[in-house]
Amino acid sequence: MSDSVRSSAALLQQLKLDQTLNDKLIDSEFPYKAPKHFISQIQLADSKDPLLKQILPVEEELRQTEGFSQDPVGDFKKNPQPSLLHKYHGRVLLIASPKCDIHCRYCFRRHFPYEEHTNQRHWQEALNTIAEDNSLHEVILSGGDPMSLSEAAVLKLSQQIEAIAHITTLRIHSRTPVVAPDKAIQNKWLDWAQQSRLNIVIVVHCNHANELSEQTKELFAKYRQAGITLLNQSVLLKGINDSVETLKNLSHKLFAQGILPYYLHQLDKVQGASHFEVSDQQALALHEKLRTKLPGYLVPKLVREISGEPYKTPL
Ligand code: SF4
Known part of the structure; x- marks a missing residue:
């Protein structure tokens, strides 16, 4: 989306958040992405904002947890034909x-x-x-x-x-x-x-x-x-x-x-x-x-x- 902020570093800046937060963010295969409207609903300078937490790729994502898999609801298997x-x-x-x-x-x-x-x-x-x-x-x-x-x-x-x-x-x-x-x-x-x-x-x-x-x-x-x-x-x-x-x-x-x-x-x-x-x-x-x-x-x-x-x- 042309109106999305496409980097989490830019997002931190826009939301007046502490740039040290950046050190806790990761590059993910599922990259950061959020549209302008959603971002406008986030409180400025609040690192605990409930909307912000839904979109920031944080280092906890790297944690390997037992019982968590790539296809938790079996979608890969229930796919009789593409689409x-x-x-x-x-x-x-x-x-x-x-x-x-x-x-x-x-x-x-x-x-x-x-x-x-x-x-x-x-x-x-x-x-x-x-x-x-x-x-x-x-x-x-x-x-x-x-x-x-x-x-x-x-x-x-x-x-x-x-x-x-x-x-x-x-x-x-x-x-x-x-x-x-x-x-x-x-x-x-x-x-x-x-x-x-x-x-x-x-x-x-x-x-x-x-x-x-x-x-x-x-x-x-x-x-x-x-x-x-x-x-x-x-x-x-x-x-x-x-x-x-x-x-x-x-x-x-x-x-x-x-x-x-x-x-x-x-x-x-x-x-x-x-x-x-x-x-x-x-x-x-x-x-x-x-x-x-x-x-x-x-x-x-x-x-x-x-x-x-x-x-x-x-x-
Ligand atoms: S939860 Fe829904 S909107 Fe969010 S990334 Fe997944 S499919 Fe897309």
Whole structure:
């Protein structure tokens, strides 16, 4: 992204952070990347900011931790053909883009070989497979992040999916509306969405109330006006959102912007992310307390993805 700050050293300078922090940062194969809007939501001169911690490649990533692997949720194995992940009954995930607008350091797909799975030829093969399988009713566009594609590309893909008669629901998983709302699909795609026969669901990814802004509020209002269902998934992250107060505020702010909390994920045990782990015991205690603070519809389901299981497993 042309408006991203592409080096963590430049980021430290922009955020008026102590340059000695730089010594604790690493060069990673999964490089630092964050869009301008997300950076604008970070507090100046605060090295413990919960948004900053999600994007800085720190030396803890080099730690080898038992039980953490390159493919913690089995995506490499569940890949019947390039671009397609078929893990759960009735729905299929199409890897629409190899890129994201942000690199979240805890990402469970940080080692996934996206480039091998995303080109227009693969899409066509994937769409042919979907069209031949009547047991499918929902297509999930994921990635990477599908909204890192051009709006024209997302529109074309959406229309191709709409043309498959047995597909009733299009779901888009994206962090872009939260981290770079100016880049999220709108305009012509929204005109199409408004008159589409498909049920359309956008599942955003927001971990902390500070990620939500006036710009995200405007964008989500447009999505809602187009009849789109908005849900959120978060990852439970040590030092970022592992407190009842933080999770409560997140649910309230999401709801104020028209989004229902859907999932709170236990961290997928991906190599390089063990410093974000919250134990199951702590997660359950947090979730239990959260129930006492929020109405049921604002309490996300606490789940873990277990490779080979037919659905996300509640803790
Ligand atoms: S936006 Fe999602 S897929 Fe992309 S790096 Fe973040 S968690 Fe991973």
